[in-house]
Amino acid sequence: MTAYSVRFRNKSKNQGSVLMYQKGVDIDAPDAQSLAWFSKGANPGTNVTFRWTIDYSFVWSEIGELTPGVVFNANQVVDTDLKKRNAITLTRNESGYVFKDQSDSEPGVLHIYQDETIPYHGASVGIGMSGNGTFAVPSQPKLTALFTPHPKYYMAFSLKHIQEGQILDIDQITNAVEIPFPPSCYFVDVELDETNTWHVTPLPNANGFPIKG
Numbered sequence: 001m002t003a004y005s006v007r008f009r010n011k012s013k014n015q016g017s018v019l020m021y022q023k024g025v026d027i028d029a030p031d032a033q034s035l036a037w038f039s040k041g042a043n044p045g046t047n048v049t050f051r052w053t054i055d056y057s058f059v060w061s062e063i064g065e066l067t068p069g070v071v072f073n074a075n076q077v078v079d080t081d082l083k084k085r086n087a088i089t090l091t092r093n094e095s096g097y098v099f100k101d102q103s104d105s106e107p108g109v110l111h112i113y114q115d116e117t118i119p120y121h122g123a124s125v126g127i128g129m130s131g132n133g134t135f136a137v138p139s140q141p142k143l144t145a146l147f148t149p150h151p152k153y154y155m156a157f158s159l160k161h162i163q164e165g166q167i168l169d170i171d172q173i174t175n176a177v178e179i180p181f182p183p184s185c186y187f188v189d190v191e192l193d194e195t196n197t198w199h200v201t202p203l204p205n206a207n208g209f210p211i212k213g
Contacts, residue, residue: 001053002186006179008049008155009191010042017162018042018192020050020179021170022134024152025127029137029145033066035126036166037134042157052130056080056149058088058112059133060097064121068169072136077128078102080110082149087111090118090125090139097123110147114139133165153179157192 008018019039040048059074066072078099080086087105090097090112097118105111112125118141126136127147137145156176177198179188184204191199 001055003051003053004181005049005051005187006153006155007047007187007189008042009047009189010044010157012157012192012194012196013044014157014159014196015041015043016157016159018048018155018157019162020153020155021168022129022151022153023170024150025135026148026150027135027137027146028148029143030140031066032135032137033072034135034168034170035072035133036162036164036168037129037132039162039164039166041161054151055130056082056110057128057131058099058110058125059128059136060090060099060123060125060139061133061136062097062123064119064123064138066124066136066138066167068167068172070167071163072124072126072133072165072167074128074133074165077131080127082110083107087113089113089115090123091115092117092119108148110149112145112147114141114143114145116141118142136167153181155179155190155198157196 019036038050058078089101118139121138123139124136154176185202189201
């Protein structure tokens with residue numbers, strides 16, 4: 001499986017959190033929210049590296065009200081694929097919520113059916129990539145949440161501490177930059193300079209970083 005890497009170099013005067021999140025996922029469910037996919041602290045003069053593979057998962061959390069700042073902590077993560085085993089059901093029994101009945105469905109779409117035991121906004125469901133959540137929606141009974149991924153990757157720098165899984169207010173992120181991966185490129189160098197300007201450089205043959213897994 002192909003591995004992707006992004007190296008962030010903090011050449012600014014600020015300490016804070018560097019985070020990555022995704023766009024480019026069509027979501028057929030109300031109140032969908034973007035999550036901080038990856039996040040790490042970064043002091044001036046330090047480097048941070050994020051690595052991932054494009055492997056999807058189903059996730060759910062007992063957090064039901066998804067408002068900016070709330071952290072989506074996945075209670076269960078189930079591996080999935082866009083071509084097979086891409087449908088699953090969330091149910092609730094005397095021990096709590098749980099995924100069940102994973103099966104094949106329409107290729108290219110990830111399906112999460114919430115059965116009649118699921119309370120309105122009592123929990124949340126979503127999808128993840130490389131083990132971390134990317135998008136979530138509040139639960140609703142007898143509703144299927146559909147996610148059609150064609151992801152685009154973004155990086156931002158926050159002076160505030162941002163946790164992985166934290167609900168983001170995308171409209172309030174003003175300094176984000178898209179991280180492109182041209183054909184045959186699996187490593188991107190990203191610098192934030194002293195003027196808080198981004199410099200993004202894809203490096204197809206970067207020595208010492210994984211090009212293919």
